[in-house]
Amino acid sequence: MKKEVVVIGLGYVGLPSVVNHVKNGHQVTGFDIDQRKIDLLNQGVSDIDTVSDKTIMTLKEKGVIFTADEKMIKNKDVYIIDVPTPIDSNKIPDLSYVEAAVKLIIDKVKIGSLIVLESTTYPGTTEEYLVEKFSSLGYKIGTDLFIAYSPERIDPGNTQSLKAKIPRIVAGFSEGCLIQAQAFFGSHVTAVTDLKTAELAKIYENTFRLVNIALADELQKISDDLRIDVGEVLAAAATKPFGFMKFTPNLGIGGHCIPVDPYYLTWLMETRGIKTPLIDTAGKINDSMLDYYLQQINDYVTGNKQTMTSMTIAVLGVTYKKNVADIRMSSVMTLIEKLKTMGAHVVAFDDVLHNYHHKSQEEIRSLAGKYQQLKTFDLVIYAVDHDSYENKKPMIIENSQLFYDLTTA
Numbered sequence: 246m247k248k249e250v251v252v253i254g255l256g257y258v259g260l261p262s263v264v265n266h267v268k269n270g271h272q273v274t275g276f277d278i279d280q281r282k283i284d285l286l287n288q289g290v291s292d293i294d295t296v297s298d299k300t301i302m303t304l305k306e307k308g309v310i311f312t313a314d315e316k317m318i319k320n321k322d323v324y325i326i327d328v329p330t331p332i333d334s335n336k337i338p339d340l341s342y343v344e345a346a347v348k349l350i351i352d353k354v355k356i357g358s359l360i361v362l363e364s365t366t367y368p369g370t371t372e373e374y375l376v377e378k379f380s381s382l383g384y385k386i387g388t389d390l391f392i393a394y395s396p397e398r399i400d401p402g403n404t405q406s407l408k409a410k411i412p413r414i415v416a417g418f419s420e421g422c423l424i425q426a427q428a429f430f431g432s433h434v435t436a437v438t439d440l441k442t443a444e445l446a447k448i449y450e451n452t453f454r455l456v457n458i459a460l461a462d463e464l465q466k467i468s469d470d471l472r473i474d475v476g477e478v479l480a481a482a483a484t485k486p487f488g489f490m491k492f493t494p495n496l497g498i499g500g501h502c503i504p505v506d507p508y509y510l511t512w513l514m515e516t517r518g519i520k521t522p523l524i525d526t527a528g529k530i531n532d533s534m535l536d537y538y539l540q541q542i543n544d545y546v547t548g549n550k551q552t553m554t555s556m557t558i559a560v561l562g563v564t565y566k567k568n569v570a571d572i573r574m575s576s577v578m579t580l581i582e583k584l585k586t587m588g589a590h591v592v593a594f595d596d597v598l599h600n601y602h603h604k605s606q607e608e609i610r611s612l613a614g615k616y617q618q619l620k621t622f623d624l625v626i627y628a629v630d631h632d633s634y635e636n637k638k639p640m641i642i643e644n645s646q647l648f649y650d651l652t653t654a
């Protein structure tokens with residue numbers, strides 16, 4: 246049945262969520278507190294590289310409203326919350342965005358509204374920040390209002406994940422809430438017993454990745470010491486058709502999920518006096534990789550009778566992930582800063598980021614297929630294997646005086 250849906254937070258999760266709800270035949274309003282983003286969307290411009298400008302135009306033709314005006318989101322059937330859930334500098338969860346989103350809709354919901362939190366967070370959040378808040382205002386949850394948690398599993402840059410319909414986990418505060426949420430999300434939904442189970446399942450998915458990437462990082466160190474090619478080891482292990490999943494070593498995991506979400510869990514367990522040594526160690530290994538690779542690069546340079554001080558270095562690829570125009574929490578950016586403090590003159594190239602931002606990122610240049618310009622640098626660090634670089638890798642190597650590959654695995 247066609248519903249009036251509000252998506253709160255139009256970022257990497259919220260904007261694709263608008264697209265999906267429109268596909269499912271709903272009337273959608275996209276709300277964001279960022280007026281600049283709303284103005285761009287209303288001009289038909291997306292600031293999320295996974296949603297094209299053309300798609301935004303189609304959404305608008307289909308009646309989608311993009312707004313920062315609170316009055317436009319009153320009395321709707323469904324409220325989907327897709328706001329950030331970051332950590333602070335001490336790796337403590339910051340739920341202020343969720344709190345603000347709940348505050349925003351408190352006087353907007355109507356009797357019968359379904360509210361779904363999709364942001365990643367620790368077990369207990371939906372109850373603490375939504376159920377308790379609305380209950381304290383006199384709403385009977387499961388009768389007057391329906392509250393559910395359904396984590397988003399989108400994987401930016403992973404075309405497989407965009408093509409396939411990703412199965413979804415859903416939990417409701419009560420049976421009634423679950424029935425409403427299931428009816429809204431339709432097929433590809435796995436219902437779980439309660440809100441905390443769904444919240445923990447999502448955090449576990451990303452913690453699983455952190456722990457396994459940290460293991461691959463350790464394999465990198467082991468292989469380097471034994472003078473074995475880590476890429477070949479991983480490729481060989483990956484020929485086993487069962488019981489093995491390939492993860493690759495990393496300069497330091499970037500983005501806003503894997504370097505963040507596990508700390509929601511470790512923080513929660515610490516407040517409960519429970520230790521999480523495996524996750525803690527995985528986090529520390531991840532944090533150690535940048536300095537490890539920096540040392541490896543330095544050894545390579547000195548092994549070639551050069552010194553990092555006053556060297557000219559081209560870094561190819563700066564985004565946190567291959568084929569994604571997102572620089573947030575990118576370890577390559579930290580690497581560049583460290584190289585500069587060592588006295589190197591660094592020029593960053595990223596054609597994916599550059600093309601996407603329509604040349605507005607002056608400090609990050611485009612290689613634009615002119616591989617010969619790499620000859621002017623003492624060293625080329627190949628940091629992100631965007632398809633456009635990977636396809637021309639032999640030419641990049643051919644034009645490099647010294648070439649250090651951070652993507653070999």
Ligand SMILES: NC(=O)c1ccc[n+]([C@@H]2O[C@H](COP(=O)([O-])OP(=O)(O)OC[C@H]3O[C@@H](n4cnc5c(N)ncnc54)[C@H](O)[C@@H]3O)[C@@H](O)[C@H]2O)c1
Nearest residue numbers: 254255256257258277278279327328330345346364365397
């Ligand atoms: N990015 C991913 O790949 C991904 C994947 C799965 C889950 N998640 C989770 O989804 C959530 C959202 O992540 P994201 O990557 O979309 O974040 P994002 O930073 O890309 O977008 C969040 C948007 O929310 C807006 N916002 C902040 N406070 C608001 C408020 N009070 N009202 C309305 N809008 C508000 C911001 O302006 C921004 O546009 C997080 O919990 C994240 O962990 C992200």
